Amino acid sequence: MPELPEVEIVRRGLERYVVGRTIASVRVLHPRAVRRHLAGPADFEAVTGGLTVTAARRRGKYLWLPVTPASRPGGTDQDDAILAHLGMSGQLLLADPGRPLTAHVRIVFAFTDGGPELRFTDQRTFGHLAYQPGGAVLPPLIAHIAPDPLEPAFDEPMVISRLLTRRVAVKTALLDQSLVSGIGNIYADEALWRARVHWAQPAARLSRSRAAGIFGAVRDVLRDALAAGGTSFDSLYVNVNGESGYFGRSLAAYGRAGQPCPRCGAPVVRDRFSNRSAYTCPRCQRRPRIRTTGADLRSHST
DNA sequence: CTCATGCCCTGCTGGC
DNA sequence: TGCCAGCAGGGCATGA
Numbered sequence A: 001m002p003e004l005p006e007v008e009i010v011r012r013g014l015e016r017y018v019v020g021r022t023i024a025s026v027r028v029l030h031p032r033a034v035r036r037h038l039a040g041p042a043d044f045e046a047v048t049g050g051l052t053v054t055a056a057r058r059r060g061k062y063l064w065l066p067v068t069p070a071s072r073p074g075g076t077d078q079d080d081a082i083l084a085h086l087g088m089s090g091q092l093l094l095a096d097p098g099r100p101l102t103a104h105v106r107i108v109f110a111f112t113d114g115g116p117e118l119r120f121t122d123q124r125t126f127g128h129l130a131y132q133p134g135g136a137v138l139p140p141l142i143a144h145i146a147p148d149p150l151e152p153a154f155d156e157p158m159v160i161s162r163l164l165t166r167r168v169a170v171k172t173a174l175l176d177q178s179l180v181s182g183i184g185n186i187y188a189d190e191a192l193w194r195a196r197v198h199w200a201q202p203a204a205r206l207s208r209s210r211a212a213g214i215f216g217a218v219r220d221v222l223r224d225a226l227a228a229g230g231t232s233f234d235s236l237y238v239n240v241n242g243e244s245g246y247f248g249r250s251l252a253a254y255g256r257a258g259q260p261c262p263r264c265g266a267p268v269v270r271d272r273f274s275n276r277s278a279y280t281c282p283r284c285q286r287r288p289r290i291r292t293t294g295a296d297l298r299s300h301s302t
Numbered sequence B: 001c002t003c004a005t006g007c008c009c010t011g012c013t014g015g016c
Numbered sequence C: 001t002g003c004c005a006g007c008a009g010g011g012c013a014t015g016a
Helices: A003-017 A042-048 A156-163 A171-173 A185-195 A206-229
Strands: A024-030 A051-053 A058-059 A064-071 A078-083 A090-095 A105-111 A116-122 A128-132 A267-272 A275-279
Touching: A003 A090, A003 A206, A024 A051, A024 A090, A024 A185, A042 A116, A042 A128, A058 A078, A058 A090, A116 A275, A171 A185, A185 A206, A185 A275
Parallel strands: none
Antiparallel strands: A024 A105, A051 A064, A058 A064, A064 A078, A078 A128, A090 A116, A105 A116, A267 A275
16 A cells, blocks of 8 residues: 555654664564564664664665664765565554554554654565665665656666566556566556556557656656645544655545546446556547556456 | 565455 | 345465
8 A cells, every 4th residue: 555655654753753863672563574684583672772873775675674783873875775665555653652552553653752653564464674784875785676657767768668568468567566666556647647558558658758748747746746735534644743644545446446537427337457447538548459468468347 | 687476474355 | 134245446476
């Protein structure tokens, strides 16, 4: 559920409320939450205790906190980092230390100032944290994650060139985090709706200008969602203070099967798309005559 | 390298 | 009322 805008909202909360503070102790309450920290939960607790958080960074849907020994404030590019991915239902919530733990709290960070704890809460446990030595600039675990459309390193002409070699559906390519990061099911559908391109359009059959239109729409929808505080369907996605965003009411296609397209009024259609869903306006987004291979060939309207 | 598939996980919903 | 199937879905391992 959390995609780039939602993760960025969380990052800003961490920047405001956690950066500059020193971790006193860490408790891992569920080992799965640190499954990618190969040395295990006890090691995660041991290595993170006593460190000062110097920044809050993000690429795509990943975020990380560069840390430095409390004795050496400031931080350098060689510092380590605590990497986080929220998965489907992960939250990083501030809570006063006296407050009882809510359901699904997986990791608790307490700070030396005695102020609010940081609690990694995750119902479905698809999210995870890991300690990344030398990961301050770019954690090794995410070296394969491509720049996202809102960062300076995003090279649109290069990404379009790569996109145009893919024979999969354009939506499949947009969801490939090694091509472009930060886009999930919601914003892929919303961007394609804005660009008037059908999800099943083979990427390689797009014109370069059409592809540029898609990335323009991607940037627009990500920025709009960010300005609205992100998309929340329920209490699963919230910022560090537990507050919901309100972009959900601005969605044009995603989750709106049977409801009128805001542009032309035709009922939005839901298709099966590799064990997920794809929402399109059947009038604004014409289905390609030639379909792509594999799962896309077998997809069908419901 | 590209592409497809299955798995991880819990809570909610709808059908019977 | 209870049970179960289906759905939500990001990322990674695996195999072709």
